[in-house]
Amino acid sequence: MKVLVTGGAGYIGSVATERLISNGYEVVVLDSFYMGHREAVHPQAAFVEADLSDKAAVDAAFREHRPEAVMHFASHTLVGESMQHPFLYLGDNVRNALNLLEVMVEHGVGKIILSSTANLFEKPESMPIGPDERVIPGSPYGESKAIIERFLHWLQVTKGLRYACLRYFNAAGATAERGEDHTPETHLIPLVLQVALGQRDAIKIFGGDYPTPDGTCVRDYIHIADLADAHILSLQALETRPVLTYNLGNGNGFSVKEVVDTARRITGHAIPVEIVDRRPGDPAVLVADATKIKAELGWAPQFPDLQSIIQSAWNWHNGHPRGYAG
Numbered sequence: 001m002k003v004l005v006t007g008g009a010g011y012i013g014s015v016a017t018e019r020l021i022s023n024g025y026e027v028v029v030l031d032s033f034y035m036g037h038r039e040a041v042h043p044q045a046a047f048v049e050a051d052l053s054d055k056a057a058v059d060a061a062f063r064e065h066r067p068e069a070v071m072h073f074a075s076h077t078l079v080g081e082s083m084q085h086p087f088l089y090l091g092d093n094v095r096n097a098l099n100l101l102e103v104m105v106e107h108g109v110g111k112i113i114l115s116s117t118a119n120l121f122e123k124p125e126s127m128p129i130g131p132d133e134r135v136i137p138g139s140p141y142g143e144s145k146a147i148i149e150r151f152l153h154w155l156q157v158t159k160g161l162r163y164a165c166l167r168y169f170n171a172a173g174a175t176a177e178r179g180e181d182h183t184p185e186t187h188l189i190p191l192v193l194q195v196a197l198g199q200r201d202a203i204k205i206f207g208g209d210y211p212t213p214d215g216t217c218v219r220d221y222i223h224i225a226d227l228a229d230a231h232i233l234s235l236q237a238l239e240t241r242p243v244l245t246y247n248l249g250n251g252n253g254f255s256v257k258e259v260v261d262t263a264r265r266i267t268g269h270a271i272p273v274e275i276v277d278r279r280p281g282d283p284a285v286l287v288a289d290a291t292k293i294k295a296e297l298g299w300a301p302q303f304p305d306l307q308s309i310i311q312s313a314w315n316w317h318n319g320h321p322r323g324y325a326g
């Protein structure tokens, strides 16, 4: 099967491409390099340099490559940024998804896996967050994904589109060849590892007064290879089921301080910290109940613990101290 991967030069999309190819799929990567890296694109993938805002270019890519399914990663993805620049999210994310979906429908491409997010749940009634939790987006970013999930629903009803919404918690870690390299970097684990590499003096902890055991925010970190495998299992399951919705995490929450302590043990570096003000939009605790995808699709994470996730990230950052630039 041939799969078109939007954002296949980015962090999660490039690893999904890697896993698709190692599982025997043909892949067409469509990426604008807005955030992605040419070096992250798998050498066996066909490549189209295009922005999803350019519908004619997307149409041409479908005409040339004739994909049978789509994995849609290309997106603005930062909760904090979306609070400052809502139109990047309510505008670009939504319009770009609409362009993609219109082209898919025009070309009769009937399956899509959407990168969705834990930011759909601002005030969850249960923790870990289960499959039936009510969607109340926590930011314009979460709202943009909620809107796209609704588009998928209506395209299923009206056009028979088959779709999976995968609601990720905190994607982290690396494979041997592909890791996390954002400019600017805002994510906790790569920033902590930059301190260990001597590229930053200290890590700023955003808030030490949350209602959590040590006062810092708790998150559910999930390895990107496990995330990628969930996409492939979902794609296979769409053969028999038209709609899939899953929360993706390991079901274990770790505080910011626990992440730093784990990184200290792995790197042998002291990693100084400084507690600063809370970051707007950060909920205290986000942990996934992923039993539904385990039960329905047999998803079995290979990196279910924080130690192995951070170790894999450290291996990559050590080998690529300047990210994909070297």
Ligand code: UFG
Residues within 6 Å of the ligand: 077, 078, 079, 117, 118, 119, 168, 169, 170, 171, 186, 187, 188, 189, 191, 203, 204, 205, 206, 207, 217, 218, 219, 256, 279, 282, 286
């Ligand atoms: N943090 C710090 N200092 C930093 C960076 C982060 O203390 O320098 C803290 C944050 O406050 C948060 C935790 O570390 O509590 C994780 O922050 P990240 O920025 O790494 O990740 P987020 O939880 O903000 O967001 C990520 C993705 C989103 C996704 C969300 C879902 O970036 O796309 O997980 O849980 F929606």
